[in-house]
Amino acid sequence: xxxxxxxxxxxxxxxxxxxxxxxxxxxxxxxxxxxxxxxxxxxxxxxxxxxxxxxxxxxxxxxxxxxxxxxxxxxxxxxxxxxxxxxxxxxxxxxxxxxxxxxxxxxxxxxxxxxxxxxxxxxxxxxxxxxxxxxxxxxxxxxxxxxxxxxxxxxxxxxxxxxxxxxxxxxxxxxxxxxxxxxxxxxxxxxxxxxxxxxxxxxxxxxxxxxxxxxxxxxxxxxxxxxxxxxxxxxxxxxxxxxxxxxxxxxxxxxxxxxxxxxxxxxxxxxxxxxx
Numbered sequence: 001x002x003x004x005x006x007x008x009x010x011x012x013x014x015x016x017x018x019x020x021x022x023x024x025x026x027x028x029x030x031x032x033x034x035x036x037x038x039x040x041x042x043x044x045x046x047x048x049x050x051x052x053x054x055x056x057x058x059x060x061x062x063x064x065x066x067x068x069x070x071x072x073x074x075x076x077x078x079x080x081x082x083x084x085x086x087x088x089x090x091x092x093x094x095x096x097x098x099x100x101x102x103x104x105x106x107x108x109x110x111x112x113x114x115x116x117x118x119x120x121x122x123x124x125x126x127x128x129x130x131x132x133x134x135x136x137x138x139x140x141x142x143x144x145x146x147x148x149x150x151x152x153x154x155x156x157x158x159x160x161x162x163x164x165x166x167x168x169x170x171x172x173x174x175x176x177x178x179x180x181x182x183x184x185x186x187x188x189x190x191x192x193x194x195x196x197x198x199x200x201x202x203x204x205x206x207x208x209x210x211x212x213x214x215x216x217x218x219x220x221x222x223x224x225x226x227x228x229x230x231x232x233x234x235x236x237x238x239x240x241x242x243x244x245x246x247x248x249x250x251x252x253x254x255x256x257x258x259x260x261x262x263x264x265x266x267x268x269x270x271x272x273x274x275x276x
Contacts, residue, residue: 001130001150003179007033010057018057021181022046025130029146029157030268031062035272044074048127051082052159054089063094066103070113081117081127085142091116119144122170128140135170137161148172158182240254 002024007017018032020220028034028049052058062080069078082117095102095114103114114219119125119134126132133147139160145155145167156171158164160183162177165248171177 001148001153003155006037006061008208015195018060020058020061023148024129028062028065029148030058030159031065032057034061034065036061040068040072042069044072046078047076049078050146050148051080051090052137052140052145052157053082053086053141054094055141055160056159058092059090059094063100065152066095066114069102070103070106074113077111077113077115078107079115079117079127080150080159081119081125081132081134083144084118084119086144087116089142089145094199105185108138111189121140122166124224137164137167147174149174149176152176152248155179155181184261 004022004025006020006066008024009016009018012018012033015033017036019030020033020037022038023028023029026045026047028046030052031049034046046065046069047064049062057236063258066078068074081085082090091102091104094100095104095251104112106112106114118123121134121136123130129151130148134144135147137143137145137159139162143161145161145164147167147170148155148157154174154176155178156167156174158181159169173181190207198238
């Protein structure tokens with residue numbers, strides 16, 4: 001499984017692009033950045049987009065991608081998949097002919113460039129050459145994490161979330177887990193700000209260590225990567241996990257790119273590859 005990091009930040013700035021990951025060249029996991037990291041030829045072969053939630057930093061590039069696919073007459077439509085509340089939010093608040101064109105009706109209703117697929121929670125589906133399970137996580141809007149594998153190796157993508165029970169329990173059942181990509185929007189010293197986004201009656205739940213990523217074990221069989229970095233979280237030494245097993249994902253610039261290869265024979269391999 002090849003994972004290309006298109007963006008790994010919670011905002012946009014010089015040398016910083018919002019979260020998006022391209023798997024095996026044809027499947028997006030979130031779409032904060034697409035056109036800013038891929039050539040037009042590379043964009044035209046994308047067939048699927050797994051979207052964690054409807055916040056702009058995870059879908060801005062997706063919106064521009066749909067237009068590119070339509071105008072360039074891509075050979076296959078783009079299928080956008082997620083849990084039902086996320087799909088509904090995308091259809092009603094983003095691709096609604098007000099904020100952005102409804103490409104589920106364009107170029108023609110009979111042959112649209114965008115299709116939607118609703119995933120049932122904790123149910124495995126084939127997506128391209130992969131298998132995908134969506135699991136609801138804790139965010140300010142409906143949000144999904146994803147468990148993705150190809151039968152020989154797998155990853156977990158947390159989406160935007162605080163401590164979560166269901167995702168890690170589901171991930172623990174994946175025997176071929178090789179990497180975990182988790183949100184790191186706030187370091188521990190800003191926990192008060194992060195917790196303020198949740199209801200007061202969930203405060204105690206968020207503090208329970210058994211509902212954190214530690215439930216997956218020591219990390220000897222997988223490697224954890226932090227995603228969704230912001231200015232507040234660039235100091236990773238505040239992270240409660242060992243800095244030896246958590247690596248910051250850095251997306252590719254104009255001349256270099258970060259690619260993560262996950263296989264059954266080696267835990268992971270990170271390569272910096274030259275691009276023209």
